[in-house]
Amino acid sequence: MNTIDSHTKISKILQENKAAIEAIASLAKPLEKLRNPLMRKIMASRVTIAEAAKMGGCTIDDFKKALQPLGFVFEESTTDALANNSAVEKPQWLIHTPIEQIHFFDVRPMLQSGNDPLKEIMQRLKGMAPQSILCIINSFIPVPLIRLLEKDQALSFTETISDTEYRTYFLKVDKQKDVAVAQQDFVIMEDTDSFQQIINKYTAHRIVTIDVRSIPMPGPMEAILSQLEQLKNDEILLVHHKRIPVYLLESLADQSWIVHIHSISDTEVNMLIHKK
Numbered sequence: 001m002n003t004i005d006s007h008t009k010i011s012k013i014l015q016e017n018k019a020a021i022e023a024i025a026s027l028a029k030p031l032e033k034l035r036n037p038l039m040r041k042i043m044a045s046r047v048t049i050a051e052a053a054k055m056g057g058c059t060i061d062d063f064k065k066a067l068q069p070l071g072f073v074f075e076e077s078t079t080d081a082l083a084n085n086s087a088v089e090k091p092q093w094l095i096h097t098p099i100e101q102i103h104f105f106d107v108r109p110m111l112q113s114g115n116d117p118l119k120e121i122m123q124r125l126k127g128m129a130p131q132s133i134l135c136i137i138n139s140f141i142p143v144p145l146i147r148l149l150e151k152d153q154a155l156s157f158t159e160t161i162s163d164t165e166y167r168t169y170f171l172k173v174d175k176q177k178d179v180a181v182a183q184q185d186f187v188i189m190e191d192t193d194s195f196q197q198i199i200n201k202y203t204a205h206r207i208v209t210i211d212v213r214s215i216p217m218p219g220p221m222e223a224i225l226s227q228l229e230q231l232k233n234d235e236i237l238l239v240h241h242k243r244i245p246v247y248l249l250e251s252l253a254d255q256s257w258i259v260h261i262h263s264i265s266d267t268e269v270n271m272l273i274h275k276k
Contacts, residue, residue, distance in 0.1 A: 011044035028056030038229035144247035
């Protein structure tokens with residue numbers, strides 16, 4: 001008997017029974033990403049049942065019905081009951097802040113036009129005083145952004161408004177952190193010559209190329225992760241991108257990848273990704 005609750009990580013459930021992958025993925029379209037092994041590795045260890053329910057626009061009861069036939073037993077808490085009634089418990093720092101003091105930023109128009117809002121988000125947060133709140137309005141839960149800012153720049157809370165609107169609130173804390181991608185030990189910034197030298201180490205049939213410049217957000221990250229999941233040990237992935245994909249780098253941080261980046265211009269970036 002496997003006892004779980006709304007706070008159980010998805011990874012724990014999948015470790016107990018692999019059949020849970022399809023059971024959860026079939027609940028909602030946003031959860032279909034669990035079928036991709038690489039996306040599953042990134043997402044499962046960081047997301048609880050309650051968080052996955054938010055992402056999928058479903059309820060704790062939906063998860064209960066899907067997982068009980070596989071031998072999982074739910075321990076329902078008061079929090080679960082509230083979640084099933086769509087009454088999300090907000091943190092005190094948000095409850096006691098008047099709405100007129102919250103900085104709202106709807107990034108959906110930028111994403112729809114193919115632009116990455118990360119730089120604008122970081123600039124807005126940087127210009128805010130400690131204890132201020134920034135609310136990001138999006139069409140999906142920005143898990144990589146949440147992880148990036150929660151490292152020690154901000155606390156966060158996400159509420160579901162509808163299946164096309166999620167509001168993530170960030171409370172800026174006093175301690176600041178440099179999040180420059182160049183400081184990541186698995187990321188190497190290259191110039192034209194050094195980048196070409198790496199390419200020259202691989203024969204043509206061992207270089208897998210993908211161009212994500214015309215794919216709307218968040219499609220590029222999903223396309224790259226899908227290619228990496230299929231990449232062989234002796235192959236390298238050449239990515240043509242419009243920008244340095246900070247969300248992707250954040251997702252790869254705790255995995256066995258090396259990323260070489262050649263930033264050609266503000267709108268053209270090439271990357272080489274291979275296994276360590």
